[in-house]
Amino acid sequence: MITEVGHFSLVLALLMSILLAVYPMWGAARNDIRMMSLARPLAIAMLLFTLIAYASLTWAFINNDFSLSYVAQTSNSLLPVYYRITAVWGGHEGSFLLWITILALWTGAVALFSRPMPLQMVARVLAILGLVAVGFYLFILLASNPFERMLPFFPVDGRDLNPLLQDIGMIIHPPTLYMGYVGFSVAFAFAIAALISGKLDSTWARWSRPWTLAAWIFLTIGIALGSWWAYYELGWGGWWFWDPVENASFMPWLVGTGLLHSLAVTEKRKIFQSWTILLAIAAFSLSLLGTFLVRSGVLVSVHSFASDPTRGLFILGILIVTIGGSLLLYALKAPGLKGQGQYHAISREVLMMGNNVFLTAATMVVLLGTLLPLVHKELGLGSISIGAPFFDQMFTYLIVPFVFLLGVGPLSRWKKQSPAALKNQILLALGLSLSAGVLINQAYSTFSYLATLGSVLACWIFVTSVQEVVQRTGKAFNLNALTKLTRSHWGMIAGHVGFAVTLMGIALTSQYSVEKDVRMAAGESAELAGYQFVFKGVKPLNGPNYTGTSGHVDVFDKGQLVASLDAQKRFYTVQRSMMTEAAIDSGISRDLYVALGEQLDNGDWGLRLYVKPFVNWIWLGALIMALGGLLSATDKRYRLSKVALAKKSKQYTVSHTASSPEVLK
Known part of the structure; x- marks a missing residue:
C-alpha cells in the first residue's frame, strides 16, 4: 500500500x-x-x-x-x-x-x-x-x-x-554530486528568466550568484568524494583516470567556475551579460549531458546505471529540447544585450575573461576526448581510445596561462591597469615561486620537470594571493585591517589557495608516487621508498554478506613502526564477486597503501605496495575551495535585511512593469 x-x-x-x-x-x-x-x-x-x-x-x-x-x-x-x-x-x-x-x-x-x-x-x-x-x-x-x-x-x-x-563513499558521494549537478538548474532558470524579461543587470547577477555558488560548492565536494572513493575502493591507488562519467561531472564544474567569475564581473561592472547567460545555459546543459551519458548505455563504466537505449533516447530528447530552446531564446535576445561599463584592454575584467576562455577551452578538450570515441564508433569508423596521456598533455598546456592570469587578475584594477604598476609585484612573485617550487622538489631523489612546474604554479597562486591581501589592507598590515575584508573577498582567497593546494598535490603525487608488486610469505619483508613493509600473514574474514581474507602488514621507517595495515579480499556470497579493500595509512605528506592480491602456490600472497606523497592535498584543496565558496555565498550583500531587499524588489518591479494596470491594482 x-x-x-x-x-x-x-x-x-x-x-x-x-x-x-x-x-x-x-x-x-x-x-x-x-x-x-x-x-x-x-x-x-x-x-x-x-x-x-x-x-x-x-x-x-x-x-x-x-x-x-x-x-x-x-x-x-x-x-x-x-x-x-x-x-x-x-x-x-x-x-x-x-x-x-x-x-x-x-x-x-x-x-x-x-x-x-x-x-x-x-x-x-x-x-x-x-x-x-x-x-x-x-x-x-x-x-x-x-x-x-x-x-x-x-x-x-x-x-x-x-x-x-x-561503502561509505557511496553513501555520501551521489547525493552531494547530484546537489551540484541539479543545482545548476537554478542558475539556468535565473538566466532564462532574465532573458525573457530583458533586464540583465547587476541586480539579476546578485540574485543568481548565491545559488550558483551553492551548486558549485556541492559539485566540488561531490567530485572530490568520487575521486577519494576511486582512490581507496578500486584498489589500484589512482585518484582519477579520466573515466567518461568522471568527465561528465568535471565539465559542468569547469563551466560553473567560469560562470562564478563572470557573474562577479556582471554584478560589479554591468558587463559580459551575454557571456554570463551563455555560461549559465552551458553549465546546466553539460549537467544534462552527463545525465544522458550515465543513463543511456552508450558508456561502459563502473559509474554508469543503464543499458536501455529507449531511456537514452528519452533523455536525449529532453536534452535537445532544453538546449535547443534555451539557445534559440538566447539567439533572439542576445543581440540586444549591451554592457554598460567601460574597460581597457589591460584590466581585471579582461584578465577574468581570459581565464573564462581557458576554462572553456579545457571544457572543450574534455568534451572532445569523451565524445569523439563514441561518435567515431557510431559512424562505423572503428573503435578509438583517448586516454589519460591526451588529457594530461592538453591540460599541461592550458594550466600555465590559466594560473598566470589567476594570479595577476586579483592584483589588477577594474577598468584600466597600468602594466608598469604591476611589474615589481609580478617579478617578486615569480622569483619566490620559482625558488620555492625548485626547493620543494629537491627533497626527492629523482627530479621531475612536470612536478617542478606544478609546484611553481601552486606557489605562484599562493604568493600572489598574499600580495593581493597586502594590497587590499595597505601598508598598515594588521589584524584590524584583515577583519575589514568581506567574506566574499576571503572566499576568493580561499578558493584560489584551495586550487593551489590541489595543484600541488596532483603535481607531486603524479610524479613521485612509487609502487611495487611483490610475492611474500608470512614473515617476509619488502623495501619501498625507504619504508620496510613486513607481511605478518592472513586470517579469515566474515561480514554480514561476505566472507574473505585479511592480510596484516606492518610498516617501519628507520626501524620505527609507523603503520599497521589490514588489507582485505572480500567474497560477496550473493553477487558471487570478489572485491579488494585496500589498507591505507594517511598522513599530511604521504600515504602508505597496501592492496592484497591473489594467493599463490606454497602459501605465498601477491601484494601491491604504494608510497604516495601529498595525495591527500588533492582532496584537502577541494575542501578549501568549497569553504571559499561558502564564505562568498554568505557575504553580507547576499544577506541584506528583508526590508532592504524588499525595497530593491519594489524598485525592480516598478521600473520594469509600471505600465501594467494589472500589477498596479
Missing part, C-alpha cells in the same frame, strides 16, 4: 510541475499577480509529493519488499540497514528518483528563500524549474518507474547491491 502511495505521489508531483510550468509564466506575461502568486505553493506541493514518493521507496528497501522489481534487483535481506537505505540510489530507477527529488528540493528552496525578490522574477524562475521537472517526471513514470511490481510471482530475496557501492 505504501509503495502505491509513492507511485501516486509521483503522478501528483508531475501534475504540480505542469501547473508550475504554465500558470506562473502565463501570469508573468499578463502581469497577473494572482497567477504569479501560485508559483510558490505549487513548488512546495511538488516538493512534498516528491518527498513522499522517495520516502515510500526507502520504506520498501528497509522492509525488504522484493515484490518491487527495483528492490529485488538492488538489495538483499543480508544487506545492513544503512546500505539498504543507500541502495535506494544504487541502481538506475532509484538514482533518478534521487535526481528529481533534489531538483524538487532546489525548486522548493528558491520558493522559500526568495521572498524579497520581485514576484515577476520568482514566477518566471520557478516556472522554468517546473518546466524542466515536467520532462523528468514524465521520464521516471514512463520509462524508469521504481515502483513497478513483480506480482504475482516475486523472489524471496534480492540480487544484492553492487559490492562496489557497499
Whole structure:
C-alpha cells in the first residue's frame, strides 16, 4: 500500500510541475499577480509529493519488499540497514528518483528563500524549474518507474547491491554530486528568466550568484568524494583516470567556475551579460549531458546505471529540447544585450575573461576526448581510445596561462591597469615561486620537470594571493585591517589557495608516487621508498554478506613502526564477486597503501605496495575551495535585511512593469 502511495505521489508531483510550468509564466506575461502568486505553493506541493514518493521507496528497501522489481534487483535481506537505505540510489530507477527529488528540493528552496525578490522574477524562475521537472517526471513514470511490481510471482530475496557501492563513499558521494549537478538548474532558470524579461543587470547577477555558488560548492565536494572513493575502493591507488562519467561531472564544474567569475564581473561592472547567460545555459546543459551519458548505455563504466537505449533516447530528447530552446531564446535576445561599463584592454575584467576562455577551452578538450570515441564508433569508423596521456598533455598546456592570469587578475584594477604598476609585484612573485617550487622538489631523489612546474604554479597562486591581501589592507598590515575584508573577498582567497593546494598535490603525487608488486610469505619483508613493509600473514574474514581474507602488514621507517595495515579480499556470497579493500595509512605528506592480491602456490600472497606523497592535498584543496565558496555565498550583500531587499524588489518591479494596470491594482 505504501509503495502505491509513492507511485501516486509521483503522478501528483508531475501534475504540480505542469501547473508550475504554465500558470506562473502565463501570469508573468499578463502581469497577473494572482497567477504569479501560485508559483510558490505549487513548488512546495511538488516538493512534498516528491518527498513522499522517495520516502515510500526507502520504506520498501528497509522492509525488504522484493515484490518491487527495483528492490529485488538492488538489495538483499543480508544487506545492513544503512546500505539498504543507500541502495535506494544504487541502481538506475532509484538514482533518478534521487535526481528529481533534489531538483524538487532546489525548486522548493528558491520558493522559500526568495521572498524579497520581485514576484515577476520568482514566477518566471520557478516556472522554468517546473518546466524542466515536467520532462523528468514524465521520464521516471514512463520509462524508469521504481515502483513497478513483480506480482504475482516475486523472489524471496534480492540480487544484492553492487559490492562496489557497499561503502561509505557511496553513501555520501551521489547525493552531494547530484546537489551540484541539479543545482545548476537554478542558475539556468535565473538566466532564462532574465532573458525573457530583458533586464540583465547587476541586480539579476546578485540574485543568481548565491545559488550558483551553492551548486558549485556541492559539485566540488561531490567530485572530490568520487575521486577519494576511486582512490581507496578500486584498489589500484589512482585518484582519477579520466573515466567518461568522471568527465561528465568535471565539465559542468569547469563551466560553473567560469560562470562564478563572470557573474562577479556582471554584478560589479554591468558587463559580459551575454557571456554570463551563455555560461549559465552551458553549465546546466553539460549537467544534462552527463545525465544522458550515465543513463543511456552508450558508456561502459563502473559509474554508469543503464543499458536501455529507449531511456537514452528519452533523455536525449529532453536534452535537445532544453538546449535547443534555451539557445534559440538566447539567439533572439542576445543581440540586444549591451554592457554598460567601460574597460581597457589591460584590466581585471579582461584578465577574468581570459581565464573564462581557458576554462572553456579545457571544457572543450574534455568534451572532445569523451565524445569523439563514441561518435567515431557510431559512424562505423572503428573503435578509438583517448586516454589519460591526451588529457594530461592538453591540460599541461592550458594550466600555465590559466594560473598566470589567476594570479595577476586579483592584483589588477577594474577598468584600466597600468602594466608598469604591476611589474615589481609580478617579478617578486615569480622569483619566490620559482625558488620555492625548485626547493620543494629537491627533497626527492629523482627530479621531475612536470612536478617542478606544478609546484611553481601552486606557489605562484599562493604568493600572489598574499600580495593581493597586502594590497587590499595597505601598508598598515594588521589584524584590524584583515577583519575589514568581506567574506566574499576571503572566499576568493580561499578558493584560489584551495586550487593551489590541489595543484600541488596532483603535481607531486603524479610524479613521485612509487609502487611495487611483490610475492611474500608470512614473515617476509619488502623495501619501498625507504619504508620496510613486513607481511605478518592472513586470517579469515566474515561480514554480514561476505566472507574473505585479511592480510596484516606492518610498516617501519628507520626501524620505527609507523603503520599497521589490514588489507582485505572480500567474497560477496550473493553477487558471487570478489572485491579488494585496500589498507591505507594517511598522513599530511604521504600515504602508505597496501592492496592484497591473489594467493599463490606454497602459501605465498601477491601484494601491491604504494608510497604516495601529498595525495591527500588533492582532496584537502577541494575542501578549501568549497569553504571559499561558502564564505562568498554568505557575504553580507547576499544577506541584506528583508526590508532592504524588499525595497530593491519594489524598485525592480516598478521600473520594469509600471505600465501594467494589472500589477498596479
